[in-house]
Amino acid sequence: MLNLYEAHKGMYQFRHLPQLARIILDGHLDEYARQQYTLSVRLHLPLLQHLKHFSEPDLLQLTCRSAGEFLESLAANEGRAHIVASVERWLANELEFVDYLQIVVEDITVLNHIRAESLRHFIPFYTKDLAVALEAVCEVERFFMGYNTTSLATFIDLLRQRLSQQEAQLLEAEAIAHLGSFTWDLRTNRTESSPEMRLILETTEPVGLERFLELVHPDDGQHLKESIANAFATGLLECEFRYQASEQEKTLWAKGIVYFDNGEPLRMAGVVQDITERKRMEATLLRKTLELERSNEELQQFASVASHDLKEPLRKIVLYADLLEEEHASLSGRGLQHLVRIKDGARRMRHLIEDILAWSSLNQREEPVPAPLEKILAESLELLDQRIREKGARIVSDGLPAARVIPFQIRQLFQNLLSNALKFTRPGVAPEVQITHRYLDGAEVPARRLSEAGRYLELCFKDNGIGFEPHFAEKVFGLFSRLHTRAQFEGTGLGLAICRKVAENHGGIIEASAQPGSGATFRLLLPQ
Template sequence: MLHLYEAQTGMYQFRHLPQLARIILADHLDEFTRQQYALSVQLHLPLLQHLKHYSEPDLLLLTRRTAGEFLAALAANEGRAHIQASVERWLANDLQVVDYLQIIVEDITVLNHIRAESLRHFIPFYTQDLAVALEAASEVDRFFMGFSTTSLATFIDLLRQRISQQEAQLLEAESIARLGSFTWDINSNRTESSPEMRLITETDESPGLERFLANVHPDDSQHLKEAIAHAFATGLLECEFRFLTSGQEKTLWAKGIVYFSEGAPQRMAGVVQDISERKKMEAALLRKTLELERSNEELQQFASVASHDLKEPLRKIVLYADLLEAEAAQLPERGQQQLARIKDSARRMRLLIEDILAWSSLNQREEPAHTPLEKTLAESLEVLEQRVREKGARISSDGLPEVRVIPFQIRQLFQNLLSNALEFTRPGVAPEVRITHR
């Protein structure tokens, strides 16, 4: 919660400042505006960096508007109310031209100096009496002392709020990532740790190195010590180790930076993340991978045995078909046609066995090849010849091209599509399938 700092009321009781402001507002506002803008550029007001997208005429208009509001408040002897309203707009982030977090300390001090110098510049237009002029200048200084005090106090409050918000965001991020942070004073062996770090290690306080190492898995303790020694030499720590808490084993990952003084390590700052769930998932993935590899090996063995067992009777079919073909002249025409179909079916069966063997092996990939799709379509139709005849289907194509594909896959695609087309038809209606390409 931000609180508005208020200076003593007596700081804003003026005799000369209201009349000086009225004179400037009535007769010299444009000159006062140019004076402020020139000093802003001359003194490199940091705020101007956030207003680069404004042209100079636009910046002069903006300066004139704010100067007019400022002088009107002084003329009405309401300087204190003007300061309060300005700071409240700042706290509400209602500055319009910039975000309130873009304002820095130099903006406050330089801007107040510019306005004070601009007011002093016009004191001769108010009085020629030296004593009165000194009183007026003193009132200018007193007003901006109060303005600066209020603004700087508010700035400090805003800074504290930003730090508090960033700390809260950091703690939330640590909780989401299960990532704790720590600092270790190497000389005193004292450590400071974040709440998430204490949650990961299940400790109520920040333990020293010895207490921390006591909970490291015995098989990983030496590994962590060597990683720390390596960090003292290189400046960087990175280590994965198992940590024991309440009888539970966690896997932690640590990364840190070592800070040196005169070549000796003085302090380490770093993070520790609980990666237990990730390690469990990695182990489960490894088990699945091994199971898949074993299943693939079994599939390859089955495919090899099955293809061998299928090829043997197929060779005999081809052998007897060849013997019959030697006497084909003695067969009637219908017998010769059936013999040709037997040999063609045997050829397709051999291709199918080889394709199944290749497809069943995950380690063997058939490479794409230039394949005439018309020929592949014809081979697919030969496999489905009986079903096409039963359905009375008419299947045609528009002269499919030759493309670079995996032959087995495109042949299987044709067979699946045509099989579905023949399967899902209206009763009594002969299906008609036309295959085109673009």
């Protein structure tokens, strides 16, 4: 890439510069370096911005070292070699304290001006003869003309290389995104477009507005014209339309900006993206979503009907088992055991059916509404009144507020959490449940699985039951998940799964924490 500027053979051979450089090296190097540093500061050399972390003594030392190397080259009449070596070191990114991309054109011209000015300053130390002094000045000018020209030509080549790389990256990005770019001169009605734009429009030449509008789907043509007219007023274009350049119809999305001159639209620049595949995927996703919703509705109807239909034979099984027990009191011990097992199995099946029905009902689309949580809690306690009295339980609330919720779902959640607290108790210890609330702002709440909101309501249910091992804190919310056998504690394993589903339906989360023998705490976070 290096093209050394050499107007004629011997351009870099000098009579006076070597002796001038030697005089400075032998007796004035510190003064020469000080002069260079002073001029660099006075002329605001851009390179100094990258050396701000050095102190002034350090910068003077660096300048002295650099000046010494430069003057040694001139003293040996190796000016040409010095130019070649310094430019090649720059191209190889071997500069000591800056990256080669940090060099700007002002660094080249200002730095060489400073070096030339410093050399000229010391010519009186070399000679008092005016003619010789003028020859020395001419040699300084000739050297730095070559230095500047070589460095600037190299800088321009670097810029071209960077622009070429950036253009290649841009074209590659356009191809990957199926995104073409264009400019439209509104005065001449001429357009220029990128290769990807011409590929999208299926043309080898820029397409004028009239021809472009002819290829737009008839149903979308007027919409596009109105969007363009609106862009001339607002300065912004954004439009989605169908395009018919070939037998295959495309869906395109255009976005552009209009540049004005004294209020008159002058030029539009923008991008056009082929979103045909995305629209096809959206249509497929929409169809699948509708099919899934229809399937969910059918499953929900089936679950509802099946649960009611199954409850009746179960009810009859329990009824006839009771009749057998009453009418045949003389049944043997094994016979009575069989009847008890039949009734117990039927009862557990009824509970399972009811929980499955409750789970399926959570898929119904409901919008949260303002509701008093304390009232919903009271309704849940009323449903559990008999068990609370049997257990001698004490349930205390700090006065729950009103919140935007789906009432019947929150009632299910409250009821399941309280049922667990009444079920998993320690022998000889009356159950106690403390229900508290507080509000948290967004910064206090983890982002995971939560709908974004400015404020969150936290509800905590803390009991004094048997607790569980901390590593089961996530497992307890699984479908049909049980930590104990049915012989120890009854249940279907759906209660806490229903609680998590309710939390998710509200855009919130529910978490559990516990220690064996020290009770459990369930923390519900709801966006408000």
